[in-house]
Amino acid sequence: MKKLRYLLISVLTCAMMIPVMSVQVFADSEKYLVLGKDLTTSEKKKVLDYLGVDDINDYQVSYVTNSEEHQYLGKYLSSSVIGKRALSSVVMESAEKDAGISVTTKNISYCSESMYQNALITAGVKDVKLTVAGPFSISGTAALVAATKSYEIMTGKQLDEVKVKAANNEIAVTQELGKETNQKDAAEMVASLKQKVAEMGDDYTREDGQKALKELEKEMNVSLSSSTEDKILDLMDNLKNADLDVDTIKTQAKDLYENIKDYANKLTEDGGFLSQLGQKIKGFIKKIVDFFK
Structure with missing residues (x-):
């Protein structure tokens, strides 16, 4: 009872x-x-x-x-x-x-x-x-x-109410994206971008998201309409507020994130803007360490 x-x-x-x-x-x-x-x-x-x-x-x-x-x-x-x-x-x-x-x-x-x-x-x-x-x-x-x-x-x-709202938004945006690509590519694209948002945390900005999206479109050979891009970026803004954990999203969808691993990694390699941002962050941390030394 x-x-x-x-x-x-x-x-x-x-x-x-x-x-x-x-x-x-x-x-x-x-x-x-x-x-x-x-x-x-x-x-x-x-x-x-x-x-x-x-x-x-x-x-x-x-x-x-x-x-x-x-x-x-x-x-x-x-x-x-x-x-x-x-x-x-x-x-x-x-x-x-x-x-x-x-x-x-x-x-x-x-x-x-x-x-x-x-x-x-x-x-x-x-x-x-x-x-x-x-x-x-x-x-x-x-x-x-x-x-x-x-x-x-x-x-x-x-x-968490914020996370559930973001999930509802994600379903709608991914389906809309699927109309211009297909369901598989749409899910993988959103998963890849979501991983990047989680990795960047509070450092993420909408401009970062836009640059990442453009690089991902190029990598996946996809050309999206401006209205769909705006919906994706709105979603990424919501996902930032949802405070996602990188390890959790990788663990909970092993098969999906194994598929998009190459796309996600590409955003931080070959001179991509996230790679440049990463180097700046590493340089900043090194300065702090050197200061305390």
């Missing part, structure tokens, strides 16, 4: 960015199921099959509504993308420490696995196995809201 009370209190006191959802709690469960509230009986059956759920009583069950999707994602996504029904659903299970975030999607057209993975890292989620499914091909926007809520219930801890 004590654990039951604790979980209910956790749900009632969640952050404003994370919607409050109705929760049916099973105290001994270690698997978390969040269903789209607007699923019909037949659609729900299909989703549960796709998610590998044999007995719903083995899970802690929550629901996400369409109004919550619009409330928390409407600032970043158009109404047409969010839609009028909450259908996408998720199963989340905890993984071993430093196992990272793994994502599998079924019938999700808008958000790729890498996009979810990237955004969840930004939100502060760690070491989970996430499966996202729809009854048919759908956008999957409700799943990000559902996943962050599941994580809060699972850990009993409230996610």
Whole structure:
């Protein structure tokens, strides 16, 4: 009963960015199921099959509504993308420490696995196995809201509101970028830039981001519209405020960051502006050390 009370209190006191959802709690469960509230009986059956759920009583069950999707994602996504029904659903299970975030999607057209993975890292989620499914091909926007809520219930801890907002923004920007490239390149480009923002910390400026973006476009042989570039830079500004940790983002998406390692490294090599900045910082530190000597 004590654990039951604790979980209910956790749900009632969640952050404003994370919607409050109705929760049916099973105290001994270690698997978390969040269903789209607007699923019909037949659609729900299909989703549960796709998610590998044999007995719903083995899970802690929550629901996400369409109004919550619009409330928390409407600032970043158009109404047409969010839609009028909450259908996408998720199963989340905890993984071993430093196992990272793994994502599998079924019938999700808008958000790729890498996009979810990237955004969840930004939100502060760690070491989970996430499966996202729809009854048919759908956008999957409700799943990000559902996943962050599941994580809060699972850990009993409230996610940082700034980070969750940045994660919502990241999903929208990455998808927009994907229209001009493809989902894989879009996810890798955002991941690479995000790594650079995290590495620079408080030294990061929008001008730095713009230079890094231009160099990355050249390296990846991509030419983006000015409006998309502005959206990416706005995202990078938000990510700076989210105070991301370099080691964490690399650990939580090993496969993704292994793929973009060469792109990320290129930004600090071959005379790139970040390389020049790095040399200045090293020189400054050396002066301080020499002073104390």
